[in-house]
Amino acid sequence: MKIAVLPGDGIGTEIVAEALKVLNVLDLKFEMETAPVGGAAYEAAGHPLPESTLKLAKAADAILFGAVGDWKYDKLERALRPEQAILGLRKHLGLFANFRPAICYEQLTHASSLKPELVAGLDILIIRELTGDIYFGAPRGRRTAPDGHFPGAEEAFDTMRYSRPEIERIARVAFEAARKRNKHVTSVDKANVLETFQLWKDVVTEVAKDYPDVKLDHMYVDNAAMQLVKQPKFFDVVVTGNMFGDILSDEAAMLTGSIGMLPSGSMNASSQGLYEPSHGSAPDIAGKGVANPLATILSSAMMLRFSLNQPQAADRIESAVQHVLAQGLRTADIWSEGTTKVGTREMGDAVVAAI
């Protein structure tokens, strides 16, 4: 089991260190190698995703990823900015299936912006297509507008696109996932406006025929953004494209009130995967030892389950996290009156102890 460890920037190093502590007490044998990514890699090697890091990632069974980004790189040209490392890894490894659970932990229900009755017990799985759509579509760039409202003016453009097999494979991932859950898939599109998402809707509808035990409904993306707020528990599995998935998965994560708890995994066709917390690099609290390592620890559990075929080990980690929550331990982001505030390292230690 080869793991490429890419801590990245900001709190990345701190939270990944805790996940490694946890992995190391599982009595499993991993081959681990660490490499720089994002801003850290730009500093070290002049590029956010150096060849050597990409090579390591490609050769691994799974990648444990921290977070990338810092305001100080905002002025760099786009190709050198930290986020390009994520996009590059997704593209070069073909990580087309992104799993983003939005779970509301019983003990943290009060932390949600939403009224407790709306989110208590919430458990949504957002499956976002991750290598297609307008993220990677060509042509794109700047040019003189050939037509439109201001022909002759400078314009910028991008291409949204999805092919039938791209939609089909992510739809299958969603239906398979739903079979192991509440057997309900909501496919989110904008078929009333976009050609791309009319094809999306058509293909998802066809694929659904192979899953008669799963209920499928279609929802426009604007309505989905509303229903997530109005009745989040309506959803079980949500499947959507790269752009809409970017927006809705973050909205859903924030609804739980504890984004510091939410893991994420992105897989390719051979179950190779990249696992990272749903939150970002939080440069404002980096180095202070206060970041919540639980999303990263839970991402390592996802990694064990989906890419390393170690479901029992994954269960052990997840139970240990439940245990520390039940003990009342909280990092600053999820702390509330009556619970015990702990730092990044103490939280990692507590999970290790619980295992």
Add this chain to the structure above:
Amino acid sequence: MKIAVLPGDGIGTEIVAEALKVLNVLDLKFEMETAPVGGAAYEAAGHPLPESTLKLAKAADAILFGAVGDWKYDKLERALRPEQAILGLRKHLGLFANFRPAICYEQLTHASSLKPELVAGLDILIIRELTGDIYFGAPRGRRTAPDGHFPGAEEAFDTMRYSRPEIERIARVAFEAARKRNKHVTSVDKANVLETFQLWKDVVTEVAKDYPDVKLDHMYVDNAAMQLVKQPKFFDVVVTGNMFGDILSDEAAMLTGSIGMLPSGSMNASSQGLYEPSHGSAPDIAGKGVANPLATILSSAMMLRFSLNQPQAADRIESAVQHVLAQGLRTADIWSEGTTKVGTREMGDAVVAAI
């Protein structure tokens, strides 16, 4: 003052009737003409936006629009579906500036999914560009994928595009609006991924130089979807493109908990405008006399203010709506224990009486 009245489908007829009652007690002289639009126009004339309706709309100073759409048209080819009427009106009248307030009325704070302290007093104005972006960008269609993950497969594609003057004019609308409010503009983009929104960000930043009294910040769309949930009161004016604006304005509207109260207006360069409630045609409650007419009534106030230059009349309507809320009158969608439930017509009558 020529008003084209387009009631449309579902509850459209009922709610527009109440707005007309209100307009008619203002002691102003309007020339009003009614025409079918959406599904109703498809039934009557075979097209959701018949030539005669479009002509009437073009000749008017303002359009009072109800709502369009019904499940029974889902099977029609896209070009004949009710929503095409909205897209056609936006396009043919050049209605590029969409104003979507998300206001939380004091008496309705409890109706929000969010905790009261997060939404009490909420007053966001979302300004959505409405005639560009991926909504109208060409080329678009289906074809054989020339490259990508599955070359040779069937694919669908759309083009996102914005030109410099298109961005400039909507940015100016936003800065001007912010000057009359809390002098804070948040421009929402996805410049880290899209060429279109890198240009967007660049142009908005340039335009901001003409408005040194207004604070500008930039936010990625995924983060905006989160911050709307986490701290909605952070926002004053939000300006964004057509696609992101579609999603975020609906999310923001739903956060208030009373989308049945929210008006919307879409204007062109000569202040001609289309005014409609933020909610849809609600075919499930059509004809029952229970729909909330207040969003449409408030849309007619927006119409008086922005297109007909009658700010006092607009104020009178808005005060009357405040008054009926203070009286405790509520339609079913905003009803709660201790208030008086009324139907569509009674609510309209109450506003008329308050004027």
